[in-house]
Amino acid sequence: MIQIDVVMPRLFTEGVSDLQARFALESGSLTALVGPSGSGKTTLLRLAAGLETPRQGRIVVDESVWLDTQQRINQPPQQRSIGYIFQDTALFPNMTVRENITYAAPMNQQPLVNELIEATGLESFVNQKPARLSGGQRQRVALARALVRRPQLLLLDEPFAALDAQASQTLRQVLLDLHRAWGTTTLLVSHHEVDVLALADRVIRLVQGRIETDERINKAEWAITEPITRIEYNQIQQYWYIETATTQLQSTNPAWSQRKVGDLIQVGPGT
Incomplete structure (x- = not known):
């Protein structure tokens, strides 16, 4: 169980207000954050990752306290068990696919690196550098790199935004297969309804920094x-x-x- 309760001043389209969100994520769930641009979705991911610090808040992952402003606890990003995938992938341009994934892996975890390379369909590209890859292939490398440390929380910030339909469909299936196999608790930000409905089992809608709706998805009914x-x-x-x-x-x-x-x-x- 991951509990997030944060308050942070932020400039929204209608003026300065507080991003104020309180919710819990069940272990192994995949929750989508949706809402208008500028509603605080990416900021919420950054707060969970420790890249920004709220005015007040508390983040507890299982029994581990990542953030408690009252107790002056604020673990830095490298001490939080997270995987973070940005829209631009942020791969090391001078490293090959295998080297990018291995760099993030714990010591003596080459079998896990190989498993992820196979699971993401990157076997034919292991010796290629990012500049030689398509957008969808780079996102698959980023996904493998994010998962290689077995994070307790996987954060995905618009991973499909720059991809065409075919690459999006491939990445969706890879992500869904890995999520089911590994059971990683995942928080996804996306503006694309088909991605949200295909992947998420819960949707939280943010508007002006506040949770407007929080709903479960019945995948047997959506279309x-x-x-x-x-x-x-x-x-x-x-x-x-x-x-x-x-x-x-x-x-x-x-x-x-x-x-x-x-x-x-x-x-x-x-x-």
């Missing part, structure tokens, strides 16, 4: 309707390929031959 932006048929593998603004779909259903660009399609369970 999003989007226009088709691309459709084609793969003659060799005999399936239809459809792309929308946020995802990609494949099907051998012959009824898909009647679809065309601009048609609306439902993205969600059972699609």
Whole structure:
């Protein structure tokens, strides 16, 4: 269980006010933080990571107190068991994929490094440097590097923002598979509804630094309707390929031959 209770002055679009958030994260859960730009989502991640200090607050992870302003406890980021993935990945440009991941790994953990390289589908790129990778590949390296220390809390700040639909879909699946396999407690900031609904089991909406709603997601019920932006048929593998603004779909259903660009399609369970 991770308990977060913080108050911090912040400049919002409507003026100076307090970011004031109090909530608990169940172990192994994946919670999404959503809301308008400037509502305090990234600031909340930075407070959890120890990159900023609130005016008052308390953060307790299991039995470990990371922050207690009354007791003057404030563990620095390197002493908090966190993995943090930024939108720009922040990889070391002079290191290869393997070296970036190994650098963050504990001593004598090469088997874990190899496991994560395989789990993220990076085997063919281990000797490449970040400049030679696509945006989606760099985010997968960042994910492996964040998980290699087995963090108690994984923080994801808009990891899909700069990716195209195909790269987003691949990263979503990799992230979901690793989350299920490792059970890491995760806090995700995203503006993309399809990413939130595909990954999160709970959504907290921030508005002007306050929690407006806090809801569980029933994945059996959600669905999003989007226009088709691309459709084609793969003659060799005999399936239809459809792309929308946020995802990609494949099907051998012959009824898909009647679809065309601009048609609306439902993205969600059972699609």
